[in-house]
Amino acid sequence: MDFFAHQAQARQHTTVLVVYFVIAIVCIIASVYIASAMIFHATQTQAPAGAVWTGFVLWDPQLFLYVVIGTLSVVLAGGLYKTLALSKGGSAVAEALGGRLLDIDSVNPDERKLRNVVEEMAIAAGVPMPKIYVLDNDAGINAFAAGHAPQDAAIGITGGGMRLLDRDELQGVIGHEFSHLLNGDMRINIRIMGVLFGIVCLAVIGRLLLYSRGGGGRGRNPMMFIGLALIVIGALGIFFGRLIQAALSRQRELLADASAVQFTRNPAGLSRALQKIGRVGSQIGSVHAAEANHMFFENGLSKPFIGWMATHPPLEQRIRAIDPSWTGTFDDTGATNNSDPSMKPNQEPL
Amino acid sequence: MTSSPIIILVLLGLLLLAVIFVIELYNKLVKLRNRFKNAYAQIDVQLKRRYDLIPNLVETAKAYLSHERGTLEAVVAARNTAASASVGAAATPGDPSAMKKLGGAESLLGGSLGRLFALSEAYPDLKANTTMLSLSEELASTENKVGFSRQAYNDAVMLYNTQREVFPSSLITSAFNFAAAELFVIEQAEQREPQKVSFA
Incomplete structure (x- = not known):
């Protein structure tokens, strides 16, 4: 009868979904930052004195800026590419x-x-x-x-x-x-798939980092560890992203059944x-x-x-x-x- | 003595607010009225199509139902009455007498079509006729389309009538001539269910 109410509900779901995804991306950025800060810290202060993690100086504004810009641009560029590819009629x-x-x-x-x-x-x-x-x-x-x-x-x-x-x-x-x-629902799905692809890109970059420096340096290269961290974070991100995607898809199916009856x-x-x-x-x-x-x-x-x-x-x-x-x-x-x-x-x- | 200009300003402000309020109500009513009129236009398209299909159906059935002239003539007569009633309803959608007339004519037409289809059950040749099969599919579909657009029309009329009757807007409806709109109801009980015109 009142499909305006249904549309309002759909918009509400979309908002919740966007919030979840923003949280997921914030978590990803935070993990990448913490991982790289720890890796840089460990590899740089490792040689001289006893390998005590002195005070754990994890706050490094410059590194934080690089990580935020780097991660966001990878995810957004990947997402944009995939969204355009999926946006066929x-x-x-x-x-x-x-x-x-x-x-x-x-x-x-x-x-x-x-x-x-x-x-x-x-x-x-x-x-x-x-x-x-x-x-x-x-x-x-x-x-x-x-x-x-x-x-x-x-x-x-x-x-x-x-x-x-x-x-x-x-x-x-x-x-x-x-x-x-x-x-x-199509629009929503395309966007989720775009962001998921962006997270996949992150893991792919991690793999590139892991292998490209594999021959040259001798294990001390921080890039290798960062590559490893990116792969792990990317995998976790994809897993949770898929869970959110599936949960939303099931909700849309039930909504569509109800609308069909309507x-x-x-x-x-x-x-x-x-x-x-x-x-x-x-x-x-x-x-x-x-x-x-x-x-x-x-x-x-x-x-x-x-x-x-x-x-x-x-x-x-x-x-x-x-x-x-x-x-x-x-x-x-x-x-x-x-x-x-x-x-x-x-x-x-x- | 300084208070009088302030009072005048306040009064003017209140008057302005009242005018804006009336304009808002007026526009809302116009919007709702246009919505149900447009919904009626959708019904009208389907009704016209239905009135076009029925003569073809009668023409096809005639060859097989030569002994049932009365039923066929009743269908044609009901179709003509409904078609002329629909012209009146399309001119003034929501007008109570026009809508009631159309509702009554449609009920009659539905009844006589129902009798025709019940009758044709006894004529296997007619049921197997491919023209008849496709005509009855088209008629079934048109029937559903009338039903679905009638739903939309009735919902729109209900929204309009409610807005018209609730308190602040009820003050201006008679001044601006917002007449109550009539639902499109097809009275007969058997018409509540979609016509069984399936030959499958």
Whole structure:
């Protein structure tokens, strides 16, 4: 009903996320500074008198300035580069995943139904009509939204999703994707991936430092230790960054489910679609699936992550959130394809 | 004697504040009124499309339902009534009598279409006809689009009516002629659910 409230919520999440990331970057800068101060201190005062860490003079304004400028510029430059690389329009992403642009005048009944449902959801969500792509090679049920502005947005669905879902179920799935478009989830994700890449750059520079001076000096070169420190700090930063990214992604999925119900006013449709995924699976074959996993309707990778790293909440949790009376089995009655239980896919962990 | 200019200034200030306040309220009401009018325009597009599809549907069904002339004629008549009611509603969106008239006509049309589709269940040839299949998909989709845009319209009308009735703005609504807007309700109980026009 009131999707302005949802948008406000999305902005609030974004703020929290930005705060977390700023904290993460501050922590990284602080660690780099402490590490380099200790290393310089140790290597410079090591030779003469007894190797007492005299008073621990860690405050060195000049070094601090260098570290802040150096670290920030590496992270920001890396982040900017990656953000620009990722900021391709929705069509580019959809085509990279192997999508085929849907012919608007198609007479194929499934394709017409898909186009109509997307139009209906565009009206319900109050969002301009996106381009529609079909991933013909994927037989599982999945869908994605891509593009960071309404003008170049694209919505894609797997061939399996288009054929196996009925009208109501398709509405739920497409409504979910419209929520991602409406709430600007793509923009948020691109920025997080940019910062994560910046942190990766930091670790790469650390590796360069470690190896480039390896032959010349004899272990006393502080650069080598700094390189080592950067690798460790970078690894930790990436780990925690991924955790924040995954936690946020799960929140956005739940928000999108709730918005889909809000658009369609039909929780049963979305619930049945999720149960069908529980039976048929949601795998995506494209080699680009891993980097785009967060934008799919349901986890598109073969092996589920450990819970904290998962980009999607467990199917069970998602169904219960929409339909508290759900019995807990994926084989609902009247299903057209109750073929073989051996096809039962990976169930989400937890 | 020095107090009088101050009093005048204070009074002027208060008057200015009151004027600004009224302008704010006025603009807010205009904004909300335009929002629901625009929401109605979205419904209108879909209704028009629906009125265009129905004659094609009747034409296709005619070949198979030659003995059901009455049902077909009822659909055409209901369609014509609804189409003319929609012209009136589009001219003055939110006007109570126009909206009620359209709501009533749409209910009738929904009912007669429902009977037509129930009837066609008994004609397998008609159900298998590809033109009929694609027409019914289009009609189902248009029906949903009307439903979704009706939701948006009704939400917008509710916001406008609430703003119109709450205390400070209720003082100026009659002075500036902000009439209450009417929800777009399709009365019939069976119309609450989307039309079952699936032939699959």
